[in-house]
Amino acid sequence: MLPRSECRVCALSAPDPVRVCMLATLAAALLLLWAMPCRAHNPAPLQDDLKLPMPGGEEMVFRPVFLGQGDGPFALRKFKMGDPGGGFREYPTSVALGGSFVAQDKGKRDWCYYLGKYEVTEGQYYALMGLPQGGDAALLKSKLPMTGVTYFDALAFADRYNRWLLENAQAALPANGESPGFVRLPTEAEWEFAARGGARVTPDQFDRKLPYDGVLPEYEWFSGPTSSHNKLKESGMLKANILGLHDMLGNVAEMTQSLYRVEYYQGRPGGFVARGGHFLTSENMLRSSLRTEEPFYIGSRAKGFKPNAKATMGFRLTLSSVIYTDRAALKDMEFAWDAYRGGKGADMPAAVSVSPTSFQADVKTQEAFEHLERLKAELAKLGGGESVARELGFIEASLNDMKLIRRQADEDSAYAWAKIAAEQGFFLYRELQKLPKVLAVLESAQTSGRTAMIESLTQRRDEVQGNIDAALASYSDSFRQLAATPDWAVDKAFERYTAFLLERGAADQVRVLKTVRAHYADFGQTKRADTSGWRKQLETLSVR
Numbered sequence: 001m002l003p004r005s006e007c008r009v010c011a012l013s014a015p016d017p018v019r020v021c022m023l024a025t026l027a028a029a030l031l032l033l034w035a036m037p038c039r040a041h042n043p044a045p046l047q048d049d050l051k052l053p054m055p056g057g058e059e060m061v062f063r064p065v066f067l068g069q070g071d072g073p074f075a076l077r078k079f080k081m082g083d084p085g086g087g088f089r090e091y092p093t094s095v096a097l098g099g100s101f102v103a104q105d106k107g108k109r110d111w112c113y114y115l116g117k118y119e120v121t122e123g124q125y126y127a128l129m130g131l132p133q134g135g136d137a138a139l140l141k142s143k144l145p146m147t148g149v150t151y152f153d154a155l156a157f158a159d160r161y162n163r164w165l166l167e168n169a170q171a172a173l174p175a176n177g178e179s180p181g182f183v184r185l186p187t188e189a190e191w192e193f194a195a196r197g198g199a200r201v202t203p204d205q206f207d208r209k210l211p212y213d214g215v216l217p218e219y220e221w222f223s224g225p226t227s228s229h230n231k232l233k234e235s236g237m238l239k240a241n242i243l244g245l246h247d248m249l250g251n252v253a254e255m256t257q258s259l260y261r262v263e264y265y266q267g268r269p270g271g272f273v274a275r276g277g278h279f280l281t282s283e284n285m286l287r288s289s290l291r292t293e294e295p296f297y298i299g300s301r302a303k304g305f306k307p308n309a310k311a312t313m314g315f316r317l318t319l320s321s322v323i324y325t326d327r328a329a330l331k332d333m334e335f336a337w338d339a340y341r342g343g344k345g346a347d348m349p350a351a352v353s354v355s356p357t358s359f360q361a362d363v364k365t366q367e368a369f370e371h372l373e374r375l376k377a378e379l380a381k382l383g384g385g386e387s388v389a390r391e392l393g394f395i396e397a398s399l400n401d402m403k404l405i406r407r408q409a410d411e412d413s414a415y416a417w418a419k420i421a422a423e424q425g426f427f428l429y430r431e432l433q434k435l436p437k438v439l440a441v442l443e444s445a446q447t448s449g450r451t452a453m454i455e456s457l458t459q460r461r462d463e464v465q466g467n468i469d470a471a472l473a474s475y476s477d478s479f480r481q482l483a484a485t486p487d488w489a490v491d492k493a494f495e496r497y498t499a500f501l502l503e504r505g506a507a508d509q510v511r512v513l514k515t516v517r518a519h520y521a522d523f524g525q526t527k528r529a530d531t532s533g534w535r536k537q538l539e540t541l542s543v544r
Contacts, residue, residue, distance in 0.1 A: 041143050043236045046244050053169045056127045062114035062319055063244045068199030071102045071109040073333045074340040081192050083289035090289045093264045097189045100321040101174045115194050116316035118235040118246050119145040143234040145252045145314040150307035151272050154255050154315045158183050176321035185257040186318040191275045195248045195288045209287045211241050220250035221279050228279035249286045252314035253278045260293035271295040278312040414489035419497055421478040425516035426509050428471045432539050435464050476529035479520055
């Protein structure tokens with residue numbers, strides 16, 4: 001019997017020469033079959049697995065990770081990365097994640113991305129990249145995760161796989177509009193969202209340190225005799241998480257596309273991010289938020305440096321797509337932008353980052369209320385005492401009081417800065433009226449050669465120009481301070497100051513204030529100071 005064959009060669013009735021020839025042909029065919037890599041390493045197949053072919057008969061399997069936000073152009077899933085238990089390097093941070101493809105999920109269209117069901121294996125790696133010089137052909141059948149490769153090797157693998165897919169199996173790729181997908185390393189956000197269970201779990205389950213209901217050794221390989229025995233294990237041998245993904249937190253740490261920043265997306269960038277633990281990580285260290293900074297090169301000045309490759313680090317791929325697939329997609333996004341940014345997108349991290357301080361505080365307060373409600377629900381399940389419930393009630397009341405205090409502070413702050421902006425605008429208006437007059441007299445003095453007057457007028461010109469420059473700087477700064485207060489407070493402040501000026505019959509100041517409000521409205525839209533444009537408009541206003 002030949003290796004890897006369960007067939008038996010029957011006795012043939014053909015003449016001996018023919019029989020020998022047929023046996024030889026059959027043997028050659030079976031040898032060829034044995035030499036080929038086996039099909040997909042998919043020990044736990046699921047109906048909605050996405051399988052992509054690879055060279056030599058191999059396959060790579062992906063799982064859909066849905067966002068649960070529908071199929072709108074700006075459908076995003078807001079969630080918190082990190083965990084307080086991880087210290088400052090994993091401090092909880094709000095992010096918003098988008099998908100790459102629209103697909104059916106439970107009868108509804110929803111955005112998703114596809115994440116590798118398993119860590120890339122040695123067999124898959126060498127089937128695509130070729131065996132190393134002198135490499136054993138048995139590597140083509142290996143189901144161990146591919147380790148000992150660098151970040152650059154992983155990128156090269158993804159690049160070669162994309163080229164192969166586009167040339168040989170483009171129809172197998174999911175598409176976004178007319179644009180076929182492509183493979184790459186996942187981002188940190190994509191990895192953690194999937195590791196926590198994505199949209200398939202409740203908020204409470206999502207927040208857990210570990211995403212499993214059963215005991216950890218059933219799901220992950222970690223250090224010690226109850227799990228890996230400190231040895232690398234074949235991928236996919238343990239249970240999957242709720243999304244059907246295997247070995248997310250253990251076996252090998254996984255490279256991501258993201259550069260390491262202490263606060264995820266802000267701060268100075270460093271090396272690349274590896275997520276999850278590995279077969280040498282202790283059980284109590286495994287968690288969905290575990291992240292490490294990996295240098296691109298390791299070594300020392302004395303001994304030299306080389307690309308970072310570790311026996312405990314591998315990778316899995318994600319399937320993604322470009323955003324602007326065609327003009328129609330661009331038009332859809334352009335049409336939906338204002339409604340999105342003024343609606344659901346208003347409390348997304350990107351919008352909050354340039355929102356008034358009080359709005360940012362309101363978003364955080366609302367999140368605190370949500371956590372408080374979940375805490376009260378958990379307490380009710382446990383039959384918590386009246387004293388604890390009363391303390392939680394005090395916390396809720398305190399949060400509500402803080403909202404009222406902030407509202408009054410916003411109103412007072414907005415009025416103060418609106419008044420300053422108006423006064424600076426009116427000062428600019430008057431100085432811009434003076435400047436042409438000073439310049440005209442100076443020009444006349446220069447023409448007539450009146451030296452003493454020239455010196456005095458030059459000094460006056462410089463003084464007025466200096467006033468204008470300083471006032472423009474203060475003018476734009478007052479807008480920045482005003483933008484830290486909510487829109488309702490700003491509107492109320494300008495109306496209150498307008499009424500104050502009307503009571504005093506300050507018609508010129510009221511007229512200038514309309515222009516000031518227009519300038520602030522522009523600033524509120526662009527978040528940028530247009531001092532040259534503002535100056536020109538005030539100059540035009542001054543000659544009317």
